Amino acid sequence: MENSAIIKINDLVKSFPMGKTHFTALRDINLTIGRGEFTGLVGPSGSGKTTLLNIVGSLDTPTSGEAWVLDHSVGRLSARQSAQLRKEELGFIFQSYNLLVVHTVYENVEFPLLLLKIGAPERKKMVMDALEWVGLTDKVRSKPPQLSGGECQRVAIARAMVKKPSLVLADEPTANLDAANSHHILKTMVNLNRELNTTFLFATHDEKVIKYLRRKIYLLDGKIDKISEQEQT
Amino acid sequence: MKTAFKLAYRNLIGAGLRTWLNVIVLSFSFVVIIWLKGILMGWDYQAKSDMTNWEIGGGQYWHESYDPYDPFTLAESHSIIPQQFSDEIEQGDMVPVLMVQGTIYPQGRMQSITIKGIDPDQDLFLLPTHQLDTATDAVPAIIGAAMAESLQLDRSDHVTLRWRDARGTFDATDIVITDIFSSNVPSVEAAQVYIPLAILREMTMMQGEATLLTFRDPEAERPAVQGWVHKPKEVLTASVDRMIKTKTAGQSVFYTILLLLAMLAIFDTQVLSIFRRQKEIGTYIALGYTRREVVGLFTVEGAMHSIFAAVVGALYGLPFLAWQAEVGWTIPMDAGDFGMAMAQTLYPVYSAGLVISTVLIVVVITTVVSYWPSRKIAKMNPTEALRGRIQ
Numbered sequence: 258m259e260n261s262a263i264i265k266i267n268d269l270v271k272s273f274p275m276g277k278t279h280f281t282a283l284r285d286i287n288l289t290i291g292r293g294e295f296t297g298l299v300g301p302s303g304s305g306k307t308t309l310l311n312i313v314g315s316l317d318t319p320t321s322g323e324a325w326v327l328d329h330s331v332g333r334l335s336a337r338q339s340a341q342l343r344k345e346e347l348g349f350i351f352q353s354y355n356l357l358v359v360h361t362v363y364e365n366v367e368f369p370l371l372l373l374k375i376g377a378p379e380r381k382k383m384v385m386d387a388l389e390w391v392g393l394t395d396k397v398r399s400k401p402p403q404l405s406g407g408e409c410q411r412v413a414i415a416r417a418m419v420k421k422p423s424l425v426l427a428d429e430p431t432a433n434l435d436a437a438n439s440h441h442i443l444k445t446m447v448n449l450n451r452e453l454n455t456t457f458l459f460a461t462h463d464e465k466v467i468k469y470l471r472r473k474i475y476l477l478d479g480k481i482d483k484i485s486e487q488e489q490t
Numbered sequence: 491m492k493t494a495f496k497l498a499y500r501n502l503i504g505a506g507l508r509t510w511l512n513v514i515v516l517s518f519s520f521v522v523i524i525w526l527k528g529i530l531m532g533w534d535y536q537a538k539s540d541m542t543n544w545e546i547g548g549g550q551y552w553h554e555s556y557d558p559y560d561p562f563t564l565a566e567s568h569s570i571i572p573q574q575f576s577d578e579i580e581q582g583d584m585v586p587v588l589m590v591q592g593t594i595y596p597q598g599r600m601q602s603i604t605i606k607g608i609d610p611d612q613d614l615f616l617l618p619t620h621q622l623d624t625a626t627d628a629v630p631a632i633i634g635a636a637m638a639e640s641l642q643l644d645r646s647d648h649v650t651l652r653w654r655d656a657r658g659t660f661d662a663t664d665i666v667i668t669d670i671f672s673s674n675v676p677s678v679e680a681a682q683v684y685i686p687l688a689i690l691r692e693m694t695m696m697q698g699e700a701t702l703l704t705f706r707d708p709e710a711e712r713p714a715v716q717g718w719v720h721k722p723k724e725v726l727t728a729s730v731d732r733m734i735k736t737k738t739a740g741q742s743v744f745y746t747i748l749l750l751l752a753m754l755a756i757f758d759t760q761v762l763s764i765f766r767r768q769k770e771i772g773t774y775i776a777l778g779y780t781r782r783e784v785v786g787l788f789t790v791e792g793a794m795h796s797i798f799a800a801v802v803g804a805l806y807g808l809p810f811l812a813w814q815a816e817v818g819w820t821i822p823m824d825a826g827d828f829g830m831a832m833a834q835t836l837y838p839v840y841s842a843g844l845v846i847s848t849v850l851i852v853v854v855i856t857t858v859v860s861y862w863p864s865r866k867i868a869k870m871n872p873t874e875a876l877r878g879r880i881q
């Protein structure tokens with residue numbers, strides 16, 4: 258059982274300006290997520306999952322309340338500090354993969370290591386390891402347009418995992434995948450969670466994903482509806 | 491920064507055709523600018539060396555009354571050559587020329603000319619003065635090709651020449667054309683007849699006199715002499731400098747247009763990139779870039795077009811520029827009409843400074859043009875960029 262919190266959210270509110278008024282996308286969010294969890298924000302479209310994930314990912318800031326991620330209060334970080342946090346500790350997986358389409362599979366996975374200024378020999382080993390985790394060592398020279406959706410998402414997972422981040426944020430990672438591919442990438446992520454003790458936080462409304470989550474945080478209209486019990490595996 | 495260069499390189503190569511179109515347009519600017527500037531430098535060099543070889547040597551002394559723009563001053567512009575120059579003249583390192591107003595009558599027409607008396611043995615000028623050293627029934631004379639053509643004079647033609655001597659008395663004799671030369675220097679050809687100095691002095695009773703003294707060595711120390719004005723080479727070639735300056739200004743308009751076109755292509759690419767690559771921008775930020783670093787990346791990417799262009803330009807530009815320096819560029823009109831020392835074929839001259847400054851200027855301009863639209867990224871909301879929703 259995890260004891261140290263990697264994410265701690267207190268009384269978080271997020272509202273967006275909408276013309277003369279505001280639209281409140283998240284309210285009264287209180288949440289703690291421990292290291293090594295495999296958890297998901299679950300809720301219908303528009304319930305605020307992506308908004309919350311973006312705040313946790315320090316891509317956005319709370320309107321009020323606080324979001325602590327790895328002992329940093331997201332709203333108080335400078336641009337440089339939040340970039341640093343993302344670069345060193347966070348991995349992102351997106352619904353539409355967001356690979357660099359003109360770069361090869363190898364170069365896509367290498368990217369986060371270039372930002373971390375890791376030396377060439379070590380970088381190469383880390384990239385090949387990450388590609389091994391997702392089973393794509395035979396596609397290093399391919400470019401994203403030559404890959405299937407499942408393969409693209411596996412490249413994205415390798416890119417998110419290559420630096421062994423503390424926390425991976427995955428926003429609807431299976432939305433563009435068929436059942437077989439969805440199961441494949443989820444099994445990969447479950448394994449990585451187990452082997453590297455990486456914390457995973459999903460945003461999803463896909464039953465196939467929900468089945469794999471060990472804890473579910475249900476969102477509805479920007480509020481936490483309920484939180485399921487932690488399941489043991 | 492190194493990472494930005496690496497990524498920018500990958501992005502540009504990955505963008506394919508669009509990159510190469512920009513690069514080709516830009517490389518064309520490089521080559522054309524260097525070529526045009528090279529032509530001007532070559533012209534400058536040619537004009538000055540032609541003037542040196544045909545007209546001004548290493549510099550001149552002018553009789554104080556001499557004014558090249560006023561032929562009527564010639565009547566007063568002559569006096570005895572100062573004693574101090576005898577040695578130099580003796581050694582052939584200074585050439586005196588006596589100038590007298592005259593008239594020739596080719597085929598019944600009348601043409602005012604300047605009679606120039608010059609030593610047939612001189613070798614300071616390329617003028618074929620040895621052709622004046624021929625025994626003939628008339629006074630041997632050489633003239634320039636332009637005048638020969640306009641007056642329809644040919645070798646061994648006889649023409650009547652009339653002049654006034656020192657006392658103002660008119661006299662006339664026959665001259666025979668012993669050679670016709672062409673020089674690229676209109677001011678040594680136009681309305682001028684060269685005859686042996688000794689004969690002209692005799693004809694005019696101006697023994698030991700001259701109008702101009704041209705010396706070979708520009709560096710040698712010479713005493714100041716009464717009644718003569720020292721004209722250093724730089725002063726005599728100042729008109730060439732002025733003309734090159736004017737031409738440079740004219741060319742600049744052309745460079746500006748050329749660069750403007752290239753820069754428009756780069757600017758357009760940048761604006762389009764920022765709009766179309768929002769998700770990519772969001773991804774860079776999610777992966778740990780700050781927005782300012784993304785601005786830097788896009789700026790490097792745009793600026794790198796100019797580096798590629800320098801390389802591509804070198805690929806076809808170096809052979810082209812070298813070939814031009816070899817065969818020259820023949821002006822598609824009559825060079826004589828310029829009224830300047832201009833050869834019909836100009837050979838471009840390139841210097842390292844020219845190439846380096848051109849490349850530097852283009853790189854700097856491209857960087858600024860790439861940076862300008864990229865600044866917008868610094869104001870983007872990363873979450874909206876990731877959704878690709880920014881207008």
Ligand SMILES: Nc1ncnc2c1ncn2[C@@H]1O[C@H](COP(=O)(O)OP(=O)(O)O)[C@@H](O)[C@H]1O
Nearest residue numbers: 273280282300301302303304305306307308309
């Ligand atoms: N930048 C924004 N400006 C205005 N409204 C927004 C913005 N981002 C999200 N929203 C709104 O907030 C709500 C939650 O959005 P989102 O977090 O994307 O939901 P989910 O990911 O659960 O589908 C939606 O109603 C959405 O329209």
Ligand SMILES: [Mg+2]
Nearest residue numbers: 306307308460
């Ligand atoms: Mg969403």
